[in-house]
Amino acid sequence: MKLKITLFLLILVCALSSNAQDKKALSYFEKGEEAYLKRDNTTAREFYLKALERYPDYTAVYYKLGQIAYASRDLGNAKMYFEKLLVLEPENKGYVLAYTFLGTEALKANQYKKAKEYLNVALEKTREGTPAYKQIEKQILNCTYALEILEKPLVIEASLMPEVLNFKDMQYFPVFTADGSAIYYTARTIGADENIYISNKENGVWSTPKGISEVINTDFNEGTCTISADGKTMVFTSCDGRESLGSCDLFITRLDENGWSTPQNMGPNVNSPFWDSQASLSSDGKMIVFSSDRYGGQGKKDLYVSTLGEMNEWNLARNLGKVINTSKDEISPFLHANGKSLFFASEGHSGLGGFDLFLSNKTEKTMTEPLNLGYPINDGSDQFALVISADGKQAFYTKQEGEKVNMYQFDLPKELKEKFDPTFYLKGHVFDAESNVALGASIKLINLNTKEVVSEFAADAKTGEYLAVLPFSGNFGLYVEHPSYFFKSLAFSFKSEAKKDNKELEIGLDKIDKEKIEVLSNIYFDEAKWDLKPESLVELSKLSELIWRNPKLKVEISGHTDDVGTAESNQALSQKRAQSVVDYLIKEGLSKDNVTAKGYGETKPRESNNDEAGRSQNRRIELRFY
Template sequence: MKRSLVFLPFILIFSSLVFGQSSRSVKFFEKGEKAVAERNFGEAKAYLEKSIAEDSTNGNSYYLLAYLNILDKDYEKARQLYRELMKCCSKDAKFMLAHLSLAEYEWSLGNYKKAIGFANSFLAFNPGRKKYREIRRANKILASSNYALENIDNVLPYSYESIGEKVNVKAQQYFPAITADGKELYFTARDERDNENIFKTSYFNAEWSSPEEVEELNTQFNEGTCSISADGTIMIFTSCESTRDRAGYGSCDLFITQKVGDKWSKPKNLGPNINSRDWESQPSLSADGRTLYFVSDRRGGQGKKDIWVSYLNEHNQWTLAENLGETINTADDDLSPYIHSNGHTLYFSSEGHLGFGGLDLFKSEKASGSWSTPQNLGYPINDHSDQVSLVVSADGSKGYFSKEHIDGNQRTSKIVSFDLPKEIIPQSLSTYLKGVVYDAITKKPIKAQLELKLLDRIETESKVLSDGETGKYLIVLNQNEEYALYISKPGYLFQSLTFDMHNAGVEGVTLDVFLQRVDQGTNITLSNIFFNSNEYVLQKKSNVELNKVKDFLVLNPSLNVEISGHTDNIGSQEYNLDLSQKRAEAVTNYLIKNGIDASRLKAVGYGEKKPIADNNTELGRKENRRIEFEIL
């Protein structure tokens, strides 16, 4: 929180003097008042100091001199003058705003009991309706201070440390953004007289490397406050100078760039559905880069700066930004959103929600399309100063933010990390699957689409592309979900994988994928076809896979395919043969009912004749119980 005082508008009320004041003190005050009217502030200060020296009970001189020090941003001096004013004139309603200024100042230092005292003494003057803003401010200070006193003893385990002196080499480092595997971190940095630029550091051999400028994005102007997708291939950042190469709509705009290989593409303005003539900044991308949260002070919000959201639709266009609503946004500033890689835990900073003063960090969970009441992250993560730009690792173990240090007029900051207390971790944690997509024949890396679907709700959880040069991909998987993952590319047979994340850990998994071209004899296992034991009725969650097969056949109308059923070796051969045939027919019947010509489909049951794993183990038997798809 800035250690400022309530700004007192200069009103010529001082001439109504208090009876009994020293005549010399009054004359010096009048000269000071005249100098202020002539805007000779230095001269005015000298006269007012002489006035106080002549009479230490001249409240007018204290009040006007404090005002002049506020203009000079010498808040400590103004505070001292207000304290002296309280000694002589605390009951004078003319000086009621001095009480509010002292309440503000003590609140900004975390002196909550003193802040309560001054806020109450201000309200005791029963200020009129014209001072509704000041009344609101006093009540906010009271509510916050009482909340702080009630909760400050609930101390969370919390200790932060710098992520390394190799990284924190500039005067200021802030707004970090980290990939889901925790290997790359981007941030904004600057020295005192430099412009903002974007930097990157990599985690290797248990330490963060010396940062490198992202040269293809940085210019002679300011670039910063970036966000990246979980795989580190999509970045959205802020640029505040409109140029021929980066034309903007307003004071600060959001731009998008994509990384292919090791290079970032030319940034593009996100357009009028997101950017406006006002200020847009502090983006936060979802794991797959298809949902964007950001901050704007545009009209139509709940208050000052609000958090907004936009979605990338099926035409790869960003939808018109929507305000996140009154559950998240308040009449004051709501800033620095961070959407966790699980897609439904939002961390953000707010002045408006009840907290310890200044900007506090909060957490909200999204369920059934609605955000929960924000939870204050608690003390000492939050205190009387400002807390902003928190990001949380995919596995929920670490938090990263910028720790600021103010020494007089010098402001420095460095990126730090801390172990996340269990009280504030996301409701569901994430892990990741990463690897390379190859052509199965040439073994060359290829660009392919990876689509992750929730089996129980038949929804697309995320959709990403592997790198066009390296074939690398990374996709986030959330705990306590069951997924179908499809890797596809035109001209290739899609690959189907299944992941049951119930009771799963958070360690990342590396898996390379080899896609086969659409040729006769090519086959895949349909990993997301489900039957109950010894039954041939399709489970509902099989619909995701079945619809994928149907869509593939619609896109490739000349193909005929065999759907084959396979079992383990438990039971008689005759029984297994019959069961596998009925299961294959269940699949073909679904496809026929959904518009695929029966002449293109052949259902065959092989029973236990074609095992692909050892039937002597449960895992092997599970692999042998399968449905396959082969091009004829």
């Protein structure tokens, strides 16, 4: 080993002797080399600087000083020394570290043409197949890609979010409820621990942020939270202070009439003995995407997904696969409210350098190839933690400015709006129809064409408020249930081509009492027919459950028509339709002695028959307990 070092020094000194016109400069350089080989960089730097004082054009000294500055993360001086070196010896292609470093820094500064020139030289002098070669090769690809993207930049005008929200030294990872009325985010002052804060938008103005809850915020770190569409389920990261499986774990808490529940570790199906963080929750709170550096992934930090099972247990998290994950890091996922579009940051996919932001959409079988969001959303530095509003109109992100980290927002450009589906929300209140007192209730949104449950959510027991993401198009039934009340069924359509706004429904429930009448809104027949259409089965199932829960009461199912046609034919049609419903209920096991059918024809209209809107209200099936 000593022989190798001696030979190296001898060759280096011989090579430098022709360069150094001052023997004292050479002596200082040799002493610097001795210290450098002993890893005493402080002493080595002192001797190298003395050598420069004697001979300012000593190129080898600039290279060594650049190496020392780079090793100590003094990037400014490293850049200065390496640039001076290449000015003095522009034809010497042997300074690989100098070319690699300057190329990387130029890439970070969005100087892609210059970066590519530096990196091409570095690649020529790097052994093919090595990790360094692969890294430089990827950087060159990023430069080529960036130069193409820069020809078509996006028009973006970012603005600082209101000062009331940016109230600490650092605030980041914002998330919103589906209607944008509440923001949750992590904030802290320099030197203090992370906590989660909430602010509500009232009359278009954000309120003063408050700590989310004492059961969530502690003297340790809580951050990178994610929230369900209705603001009732939260997942956050805790890296100390709680019982964890690894260095950082994900915890879940739920909001009810008593406040936020004590956070629970999401368990070994989600968390691992490693780093698990930066989760994004689906709008219904039943799926979670997060980043983890656990063993068995595609590279370093990968994205994983877990879903909530039928027994309310989280299923074993699975890697999102090679389409999303690379040999590098994938972090800060954001699952859009539409449940299909995944935004995330990647160091491995082709980009403009560092971490870039990407979009991938879920198809029936897989995820689409990630799409780089383009310049200036991405540039040569690191980008992450992008959040998109449910309606797809606005984007939110965090930006470091010196020691401050602030939250920004911008209107999403048309080019990106076209790459994914926006969503709308359904909101309102549930209340006692007689007293107007707010009611808690369980609610299901069902696709009437497929009979599938689109989402399940609840109205708040104190306020009666509910909020859920509404799929962009389709025919839906809304079923609202409370143990002491008639279930309420509502039907509506939402068409993508109509470009409608969000939907609000106020829902009054009637107590289950004798002689109370309830319209069954989702019972369907073809015109002048009495055979039940398939879209009716969900409503009929709910009706059957309701009657089973009230065995002491008898039930009348009544049929009603508009005044089109003769009174006799309408009477007969209404009787047959009511009987079709009763026949279904008897097949479900209900006693025929407790359920009767009655046709009223056109004799009990609810609205005028002068127009179609009124006639459609008069064609109905009703339920009456007696």
